[in-house]
Amino acid sequence: MAIDFDARKAALDILTKLDMGSIKLQELENEWPRSQDPALNGIKRWLWTLYSDEDDVLTVRQLSDCDQRTLANCKLFLASNYEFPMKELTAISKAKEKLRWGVEWNVECTLPDYDSWPFPREIKDN
Numbered sequence: 001m002a003i004d005f006d007a008r009k010a011a012l013d014i015l016t017k018l019d020m021g022s023i024k025l026q027e028l029e030n031e032w033p034r035s036q037d038p039a040l041n042g043i044k045r046w047l048w049t050l051y052s053d054e055d056d057v058l059t060v061r062q063l064s065d066c067d068q069r070t071l072a073n074c075k076l077f078l079a080s081n082y083e084f085p086m087k088e089l090t091a092i093s094k095a096k097e098k099l100r101w102g103v104e105w106n107v108e109c110t111l112p113d114y115d116s117w118p119f120p121r122e123i124k125d126n
Helices: 005-019 025-031 038-048 065-078 091-099
Strands: 022-024 057-059
Touching: 005 022, 005 025, 005 038, 005 065, 022 025, 025 038, 025 057, 038 065
Parallel strands: none
Antiparallel strands: 022 057
16 A cells, blocks of 8 residues: 555644644544555554543543654654555454444554554654
8 A cells, every 4th residue: 555645644633633732522523534555544443542532632642651642653654655464364354444433432552562653664763
């Protein structure tokens, strides 16, 4: 899948806005670029998990140390020319994805077990 540099720049601007203070969930939904670049979907799914049902505003002060590190990694990644590391899906996981299609509350977001996500594992010492 091709890297969409214009869309990544727009997404980077949104992450910078979050890093400087806060962003509403509605802003994220309205302003996040639509693109075929899989990095944008992966990072948005991670961001979406940070919001709570009680408050639709996400502030950088609410983020854990791990989430702050991931936010910094995402900003660096969006400014890079790396392709997003796609997870190989088995036939069973593809079927599960189809079964939960369109059900937002059933979205799963588990990050890989290395600290430099969304960078590929082989360059984790960036």
